[in-house]
Amino acid sequence: MQHNARPPRTTRPRRWRVSPTLARDDVWSGDQPIVAGVEDARAVLIELNLSTDAEPRRVLDRLRDAFRRQLGLPEPERLSTRYARALLTRDQLARLDPDRLPAGDPLARLISRIWPDYVxxxxxxxxxxxxxxxxxxxxxxxxxxxxxxxxxxxxxxxxxxxxxxxxxxxxxxxxxxxxxxxxxxxxxxxxxxxxxxxxxxxxxxxxxxxxxxxxxxxxxxxxxxxxxxxxxxxxxxxxxxxxxxxxxxxxxxxxxxxxxxxxxxxxxxxxxxxxxxxxxxxxxxxxxxxxxxxxxxxxxxxxxxxxxxxxxxxxxxxxxxxxxxxxxxxxxxxxxxxxxxxxxxxxxxxxxxxxxxxxxxxxxxxxxxxxxxxxxxxxxxxxxxxxxxxxxxxxxxxxxxxxxxxxxxxxxxxxxxxxxxxxxxxxxxxxxxxxxxxxxxxxxxxxxxxxxxxxxxxxxxxxxxxxxxxxxxxxxxxxxxxxxxxxxxxxxxxxxxxxx
Known part of the structure; x- marks a missing residue:
């Protein structure tokens, strides 16, 4: 008996957590002011992972605590129920990338995505x-x-x-x-x-x-x-x-x-x-x-x-x-x-x-x-x-x-x-x-x-x-x-x- 060959498995591309725009050199050089910022820092929007808690304020409080204690960075500013804003250098952003944080790090669970704060x-x-x-x-x-x-x-x-x-x-x-x-x-x-x-x-x-x-x-x-x-x-x-x-x-x-x-x-x-x-x-x-x-x-x-x-x-x-x-x-x-x-x-x-x-x-x-x-x-x-x-x-x-x-x-x-x-x-x-x-x-x-x-x-x-x-x-x-x-x-x- 012949069996039909099983089609090869396909994998969906992994969804990015940090916007690809923030990886562009021109965003950090200042030649193209498409992202808000000051000096060598750029403003980013941090989309909170609200599935971790029914109360958005608690998610933001935990994120702020992690910024202060774990990263030694100024606390993000609340914009709305879903978004907070932070000014980060390129190195600081890399430290915050959820895909680079150690497995089980609570900070990775608090962040859904990181977006540019566009001009x-x-x-x-x-x-x-x-x-x-x-x-x-x-x-x-x-x-x-x-x-x-x-x-x-x-x-x-x-x-x-x-x-x-x-x-x-x-x-x-x-x-x-x-x-x-x-x-x-x-x-x-x-x-x-x-x-x-x-x-x-x-x-x-x-x-x-x-x-x-x-x-x-x-x-x-x-x-x-x-x-x-x-x-x-x-x-x-x-x-x-x-x-x-x-x-x-x-x-x-x-x-x-x-x-x-x-x-x-x-x-x-x-x-x-x-x-x-x-x-x-x-x-x-x-x-x-x-x-x-x-x-x-x-x-x-x-x-x-x-x-x-x-x-x-x-x-x-x-x-x-x-x-x-x-x-x-x-x-x-x-x-x-x-x-x-x-x-x-x-x-x-x-x-x-x-x-x-x-x-x-x-x-x-x-x-x-x-x-x-x-x-x-x-x-x-x-x-x-x-x-x-x-x-x-x-x-x-x-x-x-x-x-x-x-x-x-x-x-x-x-x-x-x-x-x-x-x-x-x-x-x-x-x-x-x-x-x-x-x-x-x-x-x-x-x-x-x-x-x-x-x-x-x-x-x-x-x-x-x-x-x-x-x-x-x-x-x-x-x-x-x-x-x-x-x-x-x-x-x-x-x-x-x-x-x-």
């Missing part, structure tokens, strides 16, 4: 009508009253008159502002955080984003800078000029009466790190009592880091997992898709024709509402912005989820955003200055503001982010482009109200 970068008078937010405000009295939105960005300038009516100073939000840029600098966490430290914005990015969501321009003259195109030999060149509002138009956020919480994660150079963003998301969970006492109803994240397909599956990075966890507690998360629409593939020698997917993390998070960019007032004609990142995710999901105006969006100008224009440079952050900017960073707050308006008129949707996302996508207006470019289509707030 993360930042990514309405006409655009409100494009998404029909102005009509919804009039028809449904949807001005954002009673809704609180957190803005993870470079801070917000409180002196700007756009926020004069309590947008940032209302008792409901004033104690909640936080500055997390100490993590970017590598400093220790302040013993007593000062909310006022988050109410600064030397960069201007956060103020511009925030004013698209909420607040309104004051009565009286406004200083509005826009770009004009001047003929030059060899082509047209942009220049800054000024304009006035057309009769009957006004500048306001899509939910002018909503209140904003400034969670400052971007430093003065508009860069941050994964740990600062995770710490900010954890702050929202703590403020809300993990969903038992919702005080913040949504977050806007107009920043991101390029997705590394060699490091983790799509939507499974620490940043994406923490964002999905936040949504699971009842908070709406709106994320910019990224400005990598023309990016090329950095692996295997590069692809000169572009990448299959250019969505930035945390835009790959499954539960996030990921927003791409369209033309400001003629999206049906001009379609998707060339810079807007395209999908799908590399595990086959549709992204972006929806698109909104992101080209030449006029919003509040502060810090370096204001001083770009010579006409505004001589004024102050306390003057009513406005300026144009483009990017998915500007598209995302259109969706945040629209949802804040929706929740103010439909309060029964608070705490139901999955239902909110479904309403937005089911009622979006297709632009006739591929779904990996436009997602479900253009945000249409009137249709959402009509069918919600």
């Amino acid at each position: 993360v970068e930042a990514h309405l008078d006409r655009s409100a009508a494009t998404v029909k937010a102005d009509a919804a405000t009039r028809t449904y009295a949807a001005a954002g009253t009673g809704v609180v939105w957190a803005v993870l960005d470079s801070g917000i300038c409180p002196e700007h008159p756009h926020f004069r009516d309590g947008t940032l100073s209302d008792d409901a939000v004033l104690p909640l502002h936080r500055d997390f840029t100490y993590l970017v600098r590598g400093d220790a966490e302040p013993a007593a955080p000062e909310p006022k430290d988050a109410l600064v914005d030397p960069a201007g990015h956060g103020t511009h984003v925030a004013a698209i969501i909420a607040g309104a321009a004051p009565a009286g003259p406004l200083h509005i800078a826009c770009q004009d195109w001047v003929p030059r030999d060899g082509g047209d060149l942009p220049r800054w000029t000024t304009r006035t509002l057309e009769p009957g138009r006004m500048l306001s956020g899509l939910a002018p009466q909503a209140r904003l919480v400034s969670l400052r994660v971007l430093d003065d150079n508009e860069t941050t790190c994964t740990s600062a963003v995770i710490k900010a998301l954890d702050h929202v969970r703590e403020v809300n009592g993990n969903g038992t006492n919702p005080r913040i109803h949504g977050v806007n994240v107009s920043l991101g880091v390029a997705y590394n397909a060699q490091e983790y599956a799509a939507g499974q990075s620490p940043l994406c997992r923490e964002l999905d966890l936040l949504v699971g507690t009842g908070v709406v998360a709106v994320v910019s898709a990224g400005n990598g629409g023309t990016a090329t593939d950095p692996f295997s020698g590069g692809d000169p024709h572009g990448s299959l997917s250019t969505i930035a993390d945390p835009g790959n998070a499954e539960k996030a509402i990921t927003v791409g960019s369209t033309h400001r007032d003629s999206p049906h004609t001009y379609g998707i912005s060339f810079f807007s990142s395209k999908g799908p995710t590399l595990d086959g999901r549709r992204k972006p989820d929806i698109v909104a105006p992101g080209e030449r969006i006029t919003s509040a100008a502060a810090g370096r955003f204001r001083t770009r224009s010579a006409d505004l440079a001589g004024l102050s952050d306390g003057d009513a200055c406005y300026i144009e900017e483009s990017g998915t960073s500007q598209a995302a707050p259109h969706v945040s503001g629209a949802i804040a308006a929706l929740l103010s008129a439909r309060p029964e949707l608070k705490g139901r982010p999955d239902q909110v996302k479904k309403y937005l996508c089911d009622n979006a207006t297709p632009l006739g482009r591929h779904e990996f470019f436009e997602g479900a289509g253009l945000l249409d707030l009137m249709r959402v109200f009509s069918n919600a």
